[in-house]
Amino acid sequence: MSNMPGKEFNIADSGATKGTHSPTIAVPDITHHASNTTVDAPLLRNIASPADVKALPANQLMQLCREIRATLLNYGHRHGGHIGSNLGMVEATVALHRVFDSPRDRIVFDVSHQSYVHKMLTGRALAYLEPEHFSEVTGFTNPDESEHDQFVLGHTGTSISLTCGIAKTRNAEVASNGSSAIGNVVAVIGDGSLSSGVAFEGLNNAAEQGGNLIIIFNDNEMSIAGDFGGMYGPLARLRASGGTAQPNIFNAFGLDYRYVEAGNDVDALVAAFEEVRDTDHPVVVHIHTLKGAGYEGETDAISATHQQLQHTTATDEAEGITATANVLHDEPWHSDHCNLSDHNPHEGQCEASHWQNPDASLGKPEDPRKHYGKMAMAALEPRFAAEPGLVVISPATPGSNGITHDFRERAGSHYVDTGITEAHAVAFAAGIARAGGTPVVATTASFFQRAYDQFFQEMSLNRSRVTVLDFLGGLSGSDNTHSGAYDLAMFANIPQVTMLVPTSGRDFLDDLAWATLPADTAGAPVGSVVIRVPGEGVLAAERNPELLPITGTHNADAIRSERTLEGMLAWRVNQSGSQAAILGLGNTYPLAERAAAALAESHGITATVIDPRQCTSLDTDVLESLRERHSLIITLEDGQLEGGWGEKVTAYYANHWQHSNGSNKVDKPHNPRVLNFGATKEFTDRVPLSELNKRYGLTVDAIADAVTRCF
């Protein structure tokens, strides 16, 4: 959708007329720049639960919204987060808690980015009002935090299915007992999230099921790519018609439908929700909201654009809103804190690292995803002119992975944003490969889980020459919904996949060059190649060669001379030693060098140090060569041990036991022991990487200790 050159406009081109604020948007009366000021929010501070929202006089709702908006802006400015989508949902969330009776009525926020206001109204306002409490709530809904939260959600599109399940159980209880503890069931889903397949599956099942189910479709137009295609053109015409135009995609799924143009007018929303409360059948309430509504400075333009909606064409409308979006994105906490980034219109999915690290855009060095992502794009770009079939595909997550707006503009049709559609993206890539093109699919490890079946079927089974750039693979301080600790167990156990795990920018580019060799080039891969984009461990070592005490800066000679399958799969022995061999996969490779250096210093042991460079096959030549002089093999990986890589090394020696002299006596030097270091099978939530490394023994001390115990 962002692959459309010429479709973006600055505010001057948008046709937006500077005018007065829309009377319906509760514009805050303080500025968020006053970052040292505590927000004055007397109404909000007195909201301990939704009952307090219900108890307010109706004429104070707008003031409450104003306070919430001010609180969000202050919070966003100081802490970061998905402020834009929450700003747009202020009035709707107040109206939800005014009309519905949570937790008896169940509200499920899709992907739960837009749940900050909900949290404020359900006893957690202080966590947004007072800096010392900012870290007390997570960025997602969480049942452990509140009885008003239904699920921990960080991936898009499942809210309709989840609410179908809740409603199904309520229906069954009512049918059986005449009553249920569950009242209305409400899904809140944004237009960006609606591009994911599971959301359509949910829509198609909702009407089928019947019974009370309310789907609030929060349409902030951030998914508009233009008026020409996909569902967003018809959606724009639907809005322009005040909800009357056909085709209406919700009707097409058999669903009842209401439209609320004034999606930031709390009174209009209260009225609309009251109408559907206790409905006896599924109904979609399409509310037209303004992402970032109330953002100081751009408010005039926003309001103007908003007001124009009813009398502009869909085209103008799209342009006007895109302009507003661009302006909003100039503010750092509107853009990259959700990794959906600069100018990317989808707000549905967020990646975790920034959520963890809201200061990243405020002067910290570039993170590994952006760093290596930009590097990869810079390597591919010069090839575009000669290789028409070379295409970078990003399912709605370019910016955080270094696929910058400028790159996308220059790439033109060599870049495709498929929306939040990992399954489509991978099948699409398989199609490109089948036609002789060279697809590169890039997103975050945990989002790739959505394409698992396409990796198996369309990609691997068909030996499609697809290159996968796996970002945020391995351990990180991410939240539990975005952890990359499981990427290797996912990719590397699929037959016919080659997964490369480069340990430097140089290797990364070399891997990318090989994976994307034009078809029929000598030595080109015969099937798909997954490249795990290096993470913090590798980037830190590249920035500080002292972290690589053995190899220092990477040696040009160490780079593969030949790009052949055999060459790419060969493990690299960077130091030959004896007694112990340390195999450091990917991000743990610098640790392998440091541990070896420590062993040399403290124990006089010169360990062999190996960079396996890939994790889908064992280099049995290297493994066999280690038998002679090594009694201990140590594998390091920064992901889950179960289903991971090190256990394959362990199993190799166990299943290729060498008997000396034909007897069954154990001949120790020929059958080295293997120790595996890596992550426990568990979910972790915003645990700093350094703490995870300690927990899993991925430290120099832990490795040295283990070696010491063995000798």
Added chain:
Amino acid sequence: MSNMPGKEFNIADSGATKGTHSPTIAVPDITHHASNTTVDAPLLRNIASPADVKALPANQLMQLCREIRATLLNYGHRHGGHIGSNLGMVEATVALHRVFDSPRDRIVFDVSHQSYVHKMLTGRALAYLEPEHFSEVTGFTNPDESEHDQFVLGHTGTSISLTCGIAKTRNAEVASNGSSAIGNVVAVIGDGSLSSGVAFEGLNNAAEQGGNLIIIFNDNEMSIAGDFGGMYGPLARLRASGGTAQPNIFNAFGLDYRYVEAGNDVDALVAAFEEVRDTDHPVVVHIHTLKGAGYEGETDAISATHQQLQHTTATDEAEGITATANVLHDEPWHSDHCNLSDHNPHEGQCEASHWQNPDASLGKPEDPRKHYGKMAMAALEPRFAAEPGLVVISPATPGSNGITHDFRERAGSHYVDTGITEAHAVAFAAGIARAGGTPVVATTASFFQRAYDQFFQEMSLNRSRVTVLDFLGGLSGSDNTHSGAYDLAMFANIPQVTMLVPTSGRDFLDDLAWATLPADTAGAPVGSVVIRVPGEGVLAAERNPELLPITGTHNADAIRSERTLEGMLAWRVNQSGSQAAILGLGNTYPLAERAAAALAESHGITATVIDPRQCTSLDTDVLESLRERHSLIITLEDGQLEGGWGEKVTAYYANHWQHSNGSNKVDKPHNPRVLNFGATKEFTDRVPLSELNKRYGLTVDAIADAVTRCF
């Protein structure tokens, strides 16, 4: 969709008027009952490639269709297969090859069940005409078989995405070079397949992309559940209006649209396809076909129903066609050969075992899926009255998994068919669990790959009390798109999942009872439980106790006395011995007993024999107890070793090495060796199970040999 009691009609109720054949359907002039007769098909026999279809005089096309239909019927009767969907696509496929120029024009058949006619017209007619050649082609498209086949496909819904990729590359080549070797790009997708999320993702991306792309929507109405919900009601109205009614779901995705009511009239189809050939933008051609068209005996009713379409209400229409479908399903090779089985309206996904074994419905004993599936349903059914929230969910695959039509009728709202929507099904189940209900989701292991992300996020991370019945897990003679060899690597490496692997019907029921214990029951699981439904190895042993020489028939005392998490996770030591311990997981457990018996007889070794009963955690008490008297541990599993179970046992001993006397000397009896038996990481295609077992050493001889080499 099948969860609607009272919505099915026999032919007498359908209102279908017996009448003459529709003049547009090429009814075969021979009967398929003449199963010893070679089909007389002079035109078809002379079709060596699509060029021969183009060379035929127009007035011979209908005769060609007649011959193809006769050939399909004869083939289906003798060999089995997806005959119904192919019968409906005879004319459309002839028209496709009449109008388009494959392989320059690329045709992708979704899930590729309906590609038999395509195969006949692309040089492979003999494989359908002559019994001795029947096994020469696979049931799916396959580029290794023909340049006219684009992909190996056995899962639904990806054809639109795949063709988007092919078209994208063509577009790029044309833009760059002014030409491309690729012409028109055509996706052929059925109405059943359209319920899967990835198909919607594809639709939403097709218009966005632009350029030539033709989507043939083969609407045989087999997904109709009624006129009230989901997309099928609006689709029925769309058909009834001759393609003019709104909402039109394809328009809602921004796509151009054509309607062909006479979807079994080859001339009408040729004309329609000629109109869209070389289109410069994506267009959907919605063709209304009759699944099973020409099936002898029911043809009258079929034709009558078909003719009625333009002047009946959507309701009548749905009923009429459902009636026809039911009649068709009475013929064994119309029903269960595609595991979508009796009365299930979806034809999109097929499971492999029956395709392998077309005689299954002709008198062979019930396969394990039906056997254990029925057993599970029989155990759940009596609970329905008291447990309103107990729900069985099948994403479009009930019949082949023993969830019979009769059961579904009786289950009423306790059974939900979600369509071909695994992702929705699992999120839906998580919603049910959140509301306090007890969901049981049942389908085939390879289809569950589509819900991998929902297993991670909505199910496991949220500790949703979902029970997953994993059918066809482990090794089987399935084709490569439906193999269950990877299920354990998928499920068992997800944190917080408990995966049970029962080794008898009794254990299976016990596992199911525990997994579905009502919430808040003492000992109930705190999160999700995956139960791998026993396969052939277990069923054979249950039928023949001699295959269990140690335990014989299962001993009542061996069944868990307490249903607690600890109790469920405890491994069961069925024979205590020394020297060697054999751990047989799931379907390999009977092999473990037989190997132990052979060792006793031939080597005088009494091996310890263990049934681990689950594969998500190690019973360290048992593992530690083995150190004392065992120097060899053998793990058996009937799935992929990499990422599998046995390697976790190996890694356990490697990482819990016992040093004797505080030194680092290896003290062999305390550190047993582990040998892992299981499958190589590879795709296998219709290799008989016995051959796979031999290949992977899962035989008594191979195990005995390995043990002998160790002592």
